[in-house]
Amino acid sequence: MISLAGRDILHGWSKYVLTGLGLGLLIGVTLTMAGVYRGMVDDAHALLGNSGADLWVVQKDTQGPYAESSSIKDDVVKSVRGMPGVAAAANVAYFTLQVSHGEKDVRAMLVGMAPGQPGAPGYLVAGRQPTRSHYEAVADEKTGFALGDEIGIRRHSYTVVGLTRRAVSSGGDPMIFVSIKDAQEAQFLKDNDAIVNDRARTAANPVFNRPGVPGLLEAVQNLQTSSRNVNAVLVQIAPGADPEAVAEPIRRWKHVSVYTKAGMEDILVVKLIANSAKQIGMFLVILAIVSAAIVAFIIYTMTMGKLREIAVLKLIGTRDRTIAGMILQQALGLGLIGFAVGKIAATAWGPAFPKYVLLMPGDAVTGFAVTMVICALASTLAIRVALKVDPGEAIG
Amino acid sequence: MKLTPDTTRRIFLGALALALIAALAWVALRTGPLAPVQVQTVKVTHGTVSPELFGIGQIEARRSWMVGPTTPGRVLAVKVDVGDRVEPGQALAEMDAVDMDQRLGALDASLARGQSSRAAAQAQLADALAKRALAEANLKRNQDLARQNFISAGALEARTQETASASAGLQGAQANLDATAQDLNRLRAERAALAQQRNSLKLVAPATAIVSSRDAEAGSTVVAGQAVVKLIDPTSLWVTLRVDQGRSGGLAPGLLARVALRSRPGETFAGKVARVDPMADAVTEERLAQVAFDAVPAGISVGEMAEVTLQLPTSESGLLMPNAALQTQAGSRGVWLLKDGGLSFVALRTGASSLDGMVQVTPLDTNALQEGDAVVVYSQKALSADTRISVVDELTPAGAAK
Numbered sequence: 001m002i003s004l005a006g007r008d009i010l011h012g013w014s015k016y017v018l019t020g021l022g023l024g025l026l027i028g029v030t031l032t033m034a035g036v037y038r039g040m041v042d043d044a045h046a047l048l049g050n051s052g053a054d055l056w057v058v059q060k061d062t063q064g065p066y067a068e069s070s071s072i073k074d075d076v077v078k079s080v081r082g083m084p085g086v087a088a089a090a091n092v093a094y095f096t097l098q099v100s101h102g103e104k105d106v107r108a109m110l111v112g113m114a115p116g117q118p119g120a121p122g123y124l125v126a127g128r129q130p131t132r133s134h135y136e137a138v139a140d141e142k143t144g145f146a147l148g149d150e151i152g153i154r155r156h157s158y159t160v161v162g163l164t165r166r167a168v169s170s171g172g173d174p175m176i177f178v179s180i181k182d183a184q185e186a187q188f189l190k191d192n193d194a195i196v197n198d199r200a201r202t203a204a205n206p207v208f209n210r211p212g213v214p215g216l217l218e219a220v221q222n223l224q225t226s227s228r229n230v231n232a233v234l235v236q237i238a239p240g241a242d243p244e245a246v247a248e249p250i251r252r253w254k255h256v257s258v259y260t261k262a263g264m265e266d267i268l269v270v271k272l273i274a275n276s277a278k279q280i281g282m283f284l285v286i287l288a289i290v291s292a293a294i295v296a297f298i299i300y301t302m303t304m305g306k307l308r309e310i311a312v313l314k315l316i317g318t319r320d321r322t323i324a325g326m327i328l329q330q331a332l333g334l335g336l337i338g339f340a341v342g343k344i345a346a347t348a349w350g351p352a353f354p355k356y357v358l359l360m361p362g363d364a365v366t367g368f369a370v371t372m373v374i375c376a377l378a379s380t381l382a383i384r385v386a387l388k389v390d391p392g393e394a395i396g
Numbered sequence: 397m398k399l400t401p402d403t404t405r406r407i408f409l410g411a412l413a414l415a416l417i418a419a420l421a422w423v424a425l426r427t428g429p430l431a432p433v434q435v436q437t438v439k440v441t442h443g444t445v446s447p448e449l450f451g452i453g454q455i456e457a458r459r460s461w462m463v464g465p466t467t468p469g470r471v472l473a474v475k476v477d478v479g480d481r482v483e484p485g486q487a488l489a490e491m492d493a494v495d496m497d498q499r500l501g502a503l504d505a506s507l508a509r510g511q512s513s514r515a516a517a518q519a520q521l522a523d524a525l526a527k528r529a530l531a532e533a534n535l536k537r538n539q540d541l542a543r544q545n546f547i548s549a550g551a552l553e554a555r556t557q558e559t560a561s562a563s564a565g566l567q568g569a570q571a572n573l574d575a576t577a578q579d580l581n582r583l584r585a586e587r588a589a590l591a592q593q594r595n596s597l598k599l600v601a602p603a604t605a606i607v608s609s610r611d612a613e614a615g616s617t618v619v620a621g622q623a624v625v626k627l628i629d630p631t632s633l634w635v636t637l638r639v640d641q642g643r644s645g646g647l648a649p650g651l652l653a654r655v656a657l658r659s660r661p662g663e664t665f666a667g668k669v670a671r672v673d674p675m676a677d678a679v680t681e682e683r684l685a686q687v688a689f690d691a692v693p694a695g696i697s698v699g700e701m702a703e704v705t706l707q708l709p710t711s712e713s714g715l716l717m718p719n720a721a722l723q724t725q726a727g728s729r730g731v732w733l734l735k736d737g738g739l740s741f742v743a744l745r746t747g748a749s750s751l752d753g754m755v756q757v758t759p760l761d762t763n764a765l766q767e768g769d770a771v772v773v774y775s776q777k778a779l780s781a782d783t784r785i786s787v788v789d790e791l792t793p794a795g796a797a798k
Contacts, residue, residue: 010402013409049778052724075679087727114642116722116729124720125436125774125791128753131719132450133640134703141792161753162720163792165776181640181680214622228679239727340416347423361430 005329024341031346037280039356044268053234065231085246090117091230093183100152109169112183118234127162138162140174188227296378303382311394331379432784436774445750449706451639458632462623482601491597503587514576521569528562638682658701711748732772
C-alpha cells in the first residue's frame with residue numbers, strides 16, 4: 001500500500017523538514033523552560049543535599065538561613081550535641097557576597113563549615129578538602145576559579161584548594177566553602193573605618209570611658225569587634241531516629257526554631273520559588289498554545305496548498321479516512337521531528353544558560369505526549385477543510 | 397542499479413531520520429540524569445605522612461611593663477616618647493608632687509621640735525636626779541639622827557616619803573625622755589615614708605626596653621595603676637598561636653615552627669614552640685601556644701598577625717589516600733571502593749594527615765582495603781552503591797587545574 005503522507009512529504013520534503021526544524025526550536029524552548037523550573041527546584045534540593053543535614057537549628061521564629069536571616073550564638077551547637085538522637089552537629093554560616101578575583105568580581109554564597117562535618121562539600125571534582133583552619137577555600141566550578149587561585153574575601157586572601165560541582169544556593173549562586181571562623185569574621189567583622197569610628201564613639205561616651213576605671217574602655221571596644229554568632233546549626237540524627245522526635249526537645253528546651261528536611265524543603269521549594277514557578281508555568285502554557293497554533297497553522301496552509309490534489313483524490317474515489325489519515329500522519333510526523341530537534345537543541349544549549357537547566361527524562365516523555373496530542377488536535381482544522389473539498393474543484 | 401532522484405531523496409531523508417534518532421538516543425542516554433556519573437579514581441598507597449599543624453596568632457611581647465603611679469595624681473612631665481629605648485633606672489615621667497614638699501617641711505619642723513622636747517626632757521631628768529640625790533642624803537642623815545633618838549619616827553617617815561617621791565619623779569622624767577625619743581623616731585619614719593612617696597613620683601624604667609605607648613601627657617590626671625607609659629622588651633617578642641582544638645593533636649613545646657608575618661607574606665621565619673598554655677580557649681575552641689623566634693626579625697610590630705606552621709614528627713607507616721576521597725555515608729566516614737566495575741563503601745578510621753591533603757586511614761573491617769586498590773577520589777555528583785559510573789582520567793577540563 002502506498003503511503004499517501006510519505007509520498008506527499010517526499011514531494012516537498014525541504015519545506016516539511018524546515019517546518020519541523022522550526023517547530024523543534026519552539027519545542028526546545030518549551031523543554032528548556034521546564035528545565036529551568038526543574039533546575040530551580042534542583043538548586044534548592046542541591047542546597048539541602050549539600051548541607052548533609054537532617055535538622056536545621058535556627059534563630060527562634062525565623063525561617064532559617066536560606067529564606068531569611070538567622071543568627072544564633074555559636075555555643076548553641078554544644079548544647080545541641082548533647083540532645084538525645086543527635087549524631088553530629090556543626091555550626092554553619094551562609095551569606096552571599098562578591099568575591100574578588102583579579103579584575104573581576106564573582107557573586108557567590110560563602111559557606112562557613114568545619115571539614116568532615118555537616119555543611120562541608122560532600123564530594124570534589126579536583127583538589128583536596130581544606131586542611132588548614134584558615135584561609136583555604138573549596139569553590140564550586142561555576143565560580144570559574146581554578147586550583148591555586150588567590151581570591152579576596154573581605155580583608156583576607158584565600159587559596160582555592162578544591163573544586164566541587166553543583167554546590168549552589170537556592171538562587172543558583174555558586175558556593176565557596178571556608179572554615180567557620182573565617183566565615184564568621186567575614187560576615188560579622190566590620191570594616192576598618194567602621195571599627196575606628198566605633199572606637200572613637202565609644203571613647204567619647206563618658207559611660208564607657210570613666211576616670212578611675214582603667215581597662216573598661218578597652219574591654220568595651222574588644223567586645224564591639226568580636227562576634228560569636230553563626231546562622232544555623234546543622235544536625236545529623238542517629239540512624240533510625242525520627243527527625244521530628246529529635247527536633248521537638250531541641251525546640252522546647254533550647255528556645256530555637258528547628259526544621260526537619262521536609263520543613264526546610266517546604267520553605268525552599270514551595271515558598272521561596274513559588275512565584276518563579278508560577279511565572280515559568282505561565283510561560284509553559286503560553287508556549288504550548290503558541291506551538292499548537294503554529295502546528296495548526298502550518299498543517300492548515302500545507303493542506304490549503306494541495307486542495308486541488310485532494311479534490312483529485314476524492315474524484316478517483318479515495319475514502320475520507322485515507323485523506324484524514326494522511327493529514328494526521330503529516331501532523332504527527334512534524335511533531336516527531338519537532339520533538340527530536342527540540343530535545344537535542346535543549347540539551348545542546350542547556351549548559352550555556354546562566355541558571356542550571358535540568359532536563360528530566362520524565363518531562364521529555366510528557367513533552368512528547370503533549371506534542372503529539374497538540375499536533376493531532378491541530379490537524380483537525382485542516383482535516384475539516386480537506387473533507388469539505390468538492391471533488392469538482394479537481395477539474396475546476 | 398541506477399538511482400532515480402526519488403530514491404536518492406528517500407535515502408537522504410532516511411539517513412536524516414536515522415541521524416536524528418541516533419542523536420536523540422545519545423542525548424537521552426549520555427546527558428542528563430540517565431548518564432553515568434564520571435568519576436576519577438586513585439590508588440591507595442602505603443607510606444608515612446609528615447603531619448603539620450597550622451594556626452594563626454599575633455606577635456606579643458613576653459615581657460612588657462605598664463609604668464604608672466602608685467597613687468592617684470597629676471602627671472607633671474613625660475620624658476620619653478614612643479619608640480625610645482630606655483635603660484634600667486632611667487626617668488620616664490614625673491608625677492606632680494602637689495603639697496608633698498610642704499608636708500616634708502612640716503615634718504622637718506616637727507623633728508626640730510622633737511629635738512627640743514628631748515632636750516627639755518633631758519633637763520627635767522637632770523633636775524629629778526638632783527632632787528632624788530638631795531632626798532637620799534636627807535634620808536640618810538635623818539636615819540642616823542633617828543637611831544640616836546634625836547628625831548621622832550614621824551620626821552623620819554616624812555624623809556622616807558620625800559625620797560620615794562624623788563625616785564618617782566626621776567622615773568617620770570626618764571619616761572618623758574623615752575617618749576620624746578620615740579616621738580622623734582616616729583617623725584623620722586614618717587618623713588622617710590613621705591620622702592619615699594616623693595621619690596616614687598618619679599617613674600623610672602625597670603629594665604632595658606622600648607616605649608610602646610605613651611598613654612598620658614603632662615597635666616592629665618591618672619589613677620593608681622593606670623599606665624603613663626608602656627614598655628616592651630623588644631628581644632622578647634613571640635607569637636601567641638591559636639590552633640583549632642580539633643586539629644591540635646601533637647601540639648607540644650619544642651616543635652619546629654615556620655612563621656609567616658602578615659607584613660611580609662613571602663618570607664618565613666624559623667621558630668620553636670616555647671610554651672603550650674595549660675588553659676585552652678573554651679569559647680573559640682582553640683588551644684594557645686607561644687612560638688619563640690630563633691632570631692627576632694627586626695622591625696616587626698606587636699599585635700601583627702602571623703601564620704604559623706608547626707612540624708610534627710613523621711607518622712608511622714600506613715595506608716594513604718587524598719582527603720578528597722573521604723565521604724560521609726549514613727553517618728560513617730569512608731571511601732567508595734571501585735572493584736569489578738562496581739562501587740562499595742568502605743568505612744574507615746582516619747589517622748594523621750598532612751597539610752597537602754594526604755590522610756592515613758585504617759579500614760574498620762581489616763581486609764576491606766588493600767594497598768593498590770582503586771578508590772573514587774573525585775566524582776561529578778554524590779555516589780551511591782548502585783550509581784552507574786564511568787572512570788575518566790580527569791574530571792575538570794585541562795587547564796582548569798593548576
